[in-house]
Amino acid sequence: MTGQSHRGAVTAKNWIVLLAIIVVASAIGIAFMLALRWFPEQGSNVAPDIDTFWDVLVIVSVPIFVAVTTMLLFSVWRWRQRPGEEDLDGPPIHGSTKLEVIWTIVPTIIIAALTTYAAILLVDIQAAPAKGTRVVNVNGVQFAWDFETQTPDGPVKTAKLYLPINEPVKFNVRSKDVIHDFWVPAFRLKVDAVPGITTTYNLTPTKLGTFDVVCAELCGLGHAYMRQTVTVMTRERYDAMMARLAAPAGTPAPATDGAAADLGKTMFVAGNPATGATACGACHTMKAAGTTAATGPNLDEALKTANAAAITEMIVDPNKQVAAGYSKGIMPANYATTMTKAQLAALVKYIDQSVHGKG
Numbered sequence: 262m263t264g265q266s267h268r269g270a271v272t273a274k275n276w277i278v279l280l281a282i283i284v285v286a287s288a289i290g291i292a293f294m295l296a297l298r299w300f301p302e303q304g305s306n307v308a309p310d311i312d313t314f315w316d317v318l319v320i321v322s323v324p325i326f327v328a329v330t331t332m333l334l335f336s337v338w339r340w341r342q343r344p345g346e347e348d349l350d351g352p353p354i355h356g357s358t359k360l361e362v363i364w365t366i367v368p369t370i371i372i373a374a375l376t377t378y379a380a381i382l383l384v385d386i387q388a389a390p391a392k393g394t395r396v397v398n399v400n401g402v403q404f405a406w407d408f409e410t411q412t413p414d415g416p417v418k419t420a421k422l423y424l425p426i427n428e429p430v431k432f433n434v435r436s437k438d439v440i441h442d443f444w445v446p447a448f449r450l451k452v453d454a455v456p457g458i459t460t461t462y463n464l465t466p467t468k469l470g471t472f473d474v475v476c477a478e479l480c481g482l483g484h485a486y487m488r489q490t491v492t493v494m495t496r497e498r499y500d501a502m503m504a505r506l507a508a509p510a511g512t513p514a515p516a517t518d519g520a521a522a523d524l525g526k527t528m529f530v531a532g533n534p535a536t537g538a539t540a541c542g543a544c545h546t547m548k549a550a551g552t553t554a555a556t557g558p559n560l561d562e563a564l565k566t567a568n569a570a571a572i573t574e575m576i577v578d579p580n581k582q583v584a585a586g587y588s589k590g591i592m593p594a595n596y597a598t599t600m601t602k603a604q605l606a607a608l609v610k611y612i613d614q615s616v617h618g619k620g
Contacts, residue, residue: 271339283331287324294319304447304472304493306465307386311449314382321371386450390463394429397422401434401441401454404483405539405593406474410503417507420538420599422474422491425499429465442478445491451477466493483591486544486556525611526550528604538599541608544592549615557592558584564616573609 295316303309398409398416408422424430434443436454444451447468452460476487494502529550532540542552546559563584564572574581579592600608 275335279331279335283324283328286327286331290323290327291320294323300449301447301472302468303449304445304466304468304470305449306467308447308449308467310382310386314378317378318375321375325371386464387462390429390431394431394463395424396431396433397424399432399434399443399454400437401443401476401480401487402437402593402595403439403481403590404476404487405595406443406476406487406489407595407599412503412507414507417503418598419506420595421489423499423502423506424466424491424493425496426466426469426493428496429463431463432461434460434462439480440478441476441480441487444475444477445472446475447472453478466491469493469495481590482588483556486539486591524604525607525609528600528608529611538596539593541612547612547615558587560612561616564612567616569609569613572612573605576605576609 299315300308300312303312396411398411399422400407400409405420406422407418407420409416409418410423432443432452434452434454435458436456438456440456441454442451443454448464448466450462450464452462454460471490471492474489474491476484478484480487528538528540529547530540530542530552532538532543541547541560542550542554544554544556546553546555546561548561564575567575577597579594580589583589596605
């Protein structure tokens with residue numbers, strides 16, 4: 262017959278010490294978690310509400326985590342097996358119905374309250390947009406974003422997104438191939454781009470500046486490079502930008518922000534100065550341009566035997582012929598729509614001359 266090991270009841274002093282540890286540790290934990298900079302700067306009207314909800318979750322979750330962890334460690338310490346007790350049984354115990362009811366009801370109430378809070382917030386965020394709200398169609402394709410903004414003069418297509426500050430906008434989000442996820446961290450909201458359907462959300466940009474646009478859904482080998490930017494500007498600058506982008510396709514785009522006179526080189530190393538198409542040098546090595554990226558082939562090697570026509574085809578239809586060791590879908594396939602003919606010709610000429618030592 263085995264003996265019994267018993268540590269005695271937990272005393273009031275034990276409970277006071279445990280409660281003090283939980284309170285102090287929770288206070289420190291909450292202060293630390295709230296002090297951390299979890300998110301980028303707030304850039305939309307819904308961002309403060311979402312950040313507040315996050316703070317509420319932290320304030321509720323930290324004490325629960327601390328309490329559970331403290332009681333677990335205390336139990337391990339107090340009722341641990343000690344030398345000479347290897348063959349002893351613990352004392353017979355009977356479950357506490359009252360305790361079980363409490364630890365079932367309390368978490369249920371907490372979860373119900375947080376769920377209600379989240380539902381109210383979500384309904385508020387998804388409220389129907391006001392009449393006259395600006396509409397932007399967002400299209401995802403492996404591995405790039407393009408945008409179509411509805412203006413009084415008709416739709417304007419761009420590779421970068423431009424928005425006026427303090428004016429509501431509705432995003433219609435679509436995918437041309439697989440599931441993507443349209444996310445601007447500064448705006449806080451994100452939504453899946455699903456083939457065959459249109460998803461939406463509404464918000465109002467509230468901060469001037471340029472913010473990241475990323476894909477938050479694993480969509481293939483080039484997922485990490487499916488990035489773009491949204492620039493929030495004053496209404497005057499926005500109107501001027503839209504007028505410039507709405508110019509006929511053959512109209513050369515004026516150089517901006519100190520763009521180099523050589524349009525081809527500027528586009529290779531910095532992207533399309535008019536619509537923001539991804540810079541070639543962000544993914545490719547080319548000695549003449551001083552770029553060393555390795556996401557795509559080294560152009561000095563890959564284009565040794567390619568003429569201007571072949572280079573053009575590789576830019577506008579990158580999946581038709583893929584270099585050995587690389588996969589289809591890594592290079593964006595939308596350059597034909599984000600560059601004018603003149604810009605494409607300048608880029609091709611620059612690459613051709615650089616690779617073959619011409620000019």
